[in-house]
Amino acid sequence: MAFTDRCDIFGSVHEEGINRIVRHVMQQRPSLFNYATAFFLQRPELLCERIKVAPEVLRARDPLFSVEDPIPVLGSPVPLGLNWCLQFTDLQIDFHPGNVFDLPQELGKLPAQRLALYMRGCFGLDCLPERFIRELLPRVEAEAVAQRGKETFGIAAFPQGDKLAEPIVFPTQKLLCFCVKLFAVLHFEWGTIPGSPQMWLKVRLDGLELVDLGPAPLEEMVECYIKMVLQLGILPRLSVPIEAMVLNITELMRKQGLSIGETITLQPTPVPAGVPNNPAVEDDQLKAFVNLVVEV
Amino acid sequence: MAHFTLAVSERTFQRSFDLLKRNLTFAQADQTSFGIFVAGYDVRAHLEGGTIDLRADNTISVKELDIRWDRLRFMLGINIPEICVGGGCINMPWPIPDICLPRVCVFSGNPDVSISPDLAAFVAQEVSFTGSVVARYFDASLPVPSPDPCAPIRLEPLPSHNQWHIHIDPQTIDVDLFDFPDIAGNLIENALSNAIRAIIPGGFVRDIILAIIGGIADFIRFLLDIPDEIDEWLSDLFNVSFGLLDFIGTLILDFFSSCNPIYRIDDPFELLPARDGLIPVRIPLRDLSVRVNDVEMVAEVNIGG
Numbered sequence: 001m002a003f004t005d006r007c008d009i010f011g012s013v014h015e016e017g018i019n020r021i022v023r024h025v026m027q028q029r030p031s032l033f034n035y036a037t038a039f040f041l042q043r044p045e046l047l048c049e050r051i052k053v054a055p056e057v058l059r060a061r062d063p064l065f066s067v068e069d070p071i072p073v074l075g076s077p078v079p080l081g082l083n084w085c086l087q088f089t090d091l092q093i094d095f096h097p098g099n100v101f102d103l104p105q106e107l108g109k110l111p112a113q114r115l116a117l118y119m120r121g122c123f124g125l126d127c128l129p130e131r132f133i134r135e136l137l138p139r140v141e142a143e144a145v146a147q148r149g150k151e152t153f154g155i156a157a158f159p160q161g162d163k164l165a166e167p168i169v170f171p172t173q174k175l176l177c178f179c180v181k182l183f184a185v186l187h188f189e190w191g192t193i194p195g196s197p198q199m200w201l202k203v204r205l206d207g208l209e210l211v212d213l214g215p216a217p218l219e220e221m222v223e224c225y226i227k228m229v230l231q232l233g234i235l236p237r238l239s240v241p242i243e244a245m246v247l248n249i250t251e252l253m254r255k256q257g258l259s260i261g262e263t264i265t266l267q268p269t270p271v272p273a274g275v276p277n278n279p280a281v282e283d284d285q286l287k288a289f290v291n292l293v294v295e296v
Numbered sequence: 297m298a299h300f301t302l303a304v305s306e307r308t309f310q311r312s313f314d315l316l317k318r319n320l321t322f323a324q325a326d327q328t329s330f331g332i333f334v335a336g337y338d339v340r341a342h343l344e345g346g347t348i349d350l351r352a353d354n355t356i357s358v359k360e361l362d363i364r365w366d367r368l369r370f371m372l373g374i375n376i377p378e379i380c381v382g383g384g385c386i387n388m389p390w391p392i393p394d395i396c397l398p399r400v401c402v403f404s405g406n407p408d409v410s411i412s413p414d415l416a417a418f419v420a421q422e423v424s425f426t427g428s429v430v431a432r433y434f435d436a437s438l439p440v441p442s443p444d445p446c447a448p449i450r451l452e453p454l455p456s457h458n459q460w461h462i463h464i465d466p467q468t469i470d471v472d473l474f475d476f477p478d479i480a481g482n483l484i485e486n487a488l489s490n491a492i493r494a495i496i497p498g499g500f501v502r503d504i505i506l507a508i509i510g511g512i513a514d515f516i517r518f519l520l521d522i523p524d525e526i527d528e529w530l531s532d533l534f535n536v537s538f539g540l541l542d543f544i545g546t547l548i549l550d551f552f553s554s555c556n557p558i559y560r561i562d563d564p565f566e567l568l569p570a571r572d573g574l575i576p577v578r579i580p581l582r583d584l585s586v587r588v589n590d591v592e593m594v595a596e597v598n599i600g601g
Contacts, residue, residue: 008311021567260315
C-alpha cells in the first residue's frame, strides 16, 4: 500500500524521532528544563538530579539552569530565602500502540488513535540545619521586637520603602528532593470554536495520573490542578485553525517572483470523506494527509 | 521505520507539471552595442505537451516536453558614421540674396542598417529526460579532490560544514534542438489555415475545415516524429543518449548532478537558533534518502542519537 493512496502528499513522524529531538533539546538547552536559585551556579552537584548536557554546552559555558529567586521564609521579620530547584528530567511521547513506556493501571491500555505523554519532574527545597537556625535566631528575635506594632498582613510583613531587601540565603548542604512521574493520554479532534466559522484541530486530554505522590487527597488535588492547567490553560492554546494548515502555494510563488493565474493550496485531506483520521495516531506515528487543490 | 517520512504522489507530480506548463513563461529582451555593431534579442517562450511519469526503477521520466517560442527575434544592426554634404551659403552682393546649398546627410539612423528576423515559427525544441533524485552526504572534513572537476561549474562554494545534498541524477536526456516535425507541422497548419480564412470569412464550414487541417498537420507531425520516437525509445532502453548534442547535454547534466545540488540541508540541522548568548540547538540527520516507485516519491530521514 502506498503512502499516498488516499491523499496527494503524506507526512509522518515516528515517536522515536520526536523523543530523540526532545533529548537533544534537553541536553543542548538545559535551562529550559531546569530551574534553580543562583547558589547552584557554584554547586550544581547539589541539585536533585545531575543535569546531562551535550559537550558543546559546557564548551560554550551555557547555563545549566534558569536562575530563579529563593523561596522566602514566610513571616520572618528578616528577609530570609531558601534555595530550591525544579527539574524536568525526562519527557517522552508514545503514539498508539503504546510501547515506549508502560502506563499506570489507572490509565489502562493506550486506546487507538491516542498518544501518551510521560514526564518526570523533581523538586528540591533546602532545609536549614538546626545550627543555622540557632545562629539566626537572636537577630530574628531582635528584628521581631523592633517591628512590633507595625502594620502587617497575616504572617508576612510588607517591606518598607521602595527597595526590596536582599534576602539572606544560607548555603545549601543538601536539598530535600522528591520526584514524581506524570502520565497523560491525549487525542486530536476537529471541532468548531464559538465565534469562528472554520474548523479547528484541538488537542484533548483523556486522562492524567501522577505516580508516587501521597497521601491520596494530595495526589488527587495536584492531579486536578494539573488537569485544569492542561485543559483550560495549555491545550486550548494549541488549537490550530484549518486556515493555518492551508499552505498557499500561489502566494509563496508570487513572493519568489513567479506569478500564477490559478490558486494553488495544500489543504488537509477531509475527514472522513478522504481518510478516517487526519492527523492519525497509529503505527507509532503521527500521520498527516494533505491534498493539492487547484482553483482557476 | 524512518523517523520522518514525506511522500508525494505521481498524481501530484502530474498536476504540478501541468500547472507549470500552463503558467510558466520565459521572456527576456536585451540590446547592446559593440562599436559600430548593435545586437539584441527579444524572446518569449512557453512549455507545451509532454508527460511526466514516476517509474518503478527509481527514476522520473519527462517525455517530449515542447519549448514553444512565441517570439524569437534577433536583431543585428550596423551604425555607419554619418556623412553630410552641402549646407554652406554663398554671400552675394546686395540686392542679390545669398545662395545656400541644401544639406544632405546619409547614415543618420541608429542603427542605419538592421535585420531582425523572428524565428519563432521556425524553431521549436523538444526535451525528453529521465533521471533519479539522489541524496548524497557532503563531509566537510574530507579533502576536496585535486584537481577538482566541479570547480569550474560549481554555482555555490563548498560549505564549511557537513550537509546533505539532494541531486538530480540524469540518466538520459534527449534534446531536439530543432524539432522538425513540429516546425513542419506548424508551417503547414499556418499556411493552410490562413488560406482557408482568406477564402471563407467565417462560419461552421470554416471551423470544420480548420479542424481537419489541424488533424492533417498532427498526422504530418506524427509521421515526421517516428525516427525521433525510435531514438528516444532506444535511449530509454539502453540508458544512453544518441547524438552528439545529446551526449554533450548528458555530460553537462552529469557534471551538474555531481556538482550542484538542487537542495541542501545542514547536518546537524539547526532546530532552535542561538539566543541570549545560548548556543543553537542542532539535530543530527541520518540516512536521508529519496526513492521513487511507479506511484510516488518518498523522502525519509532519521534523527541521530
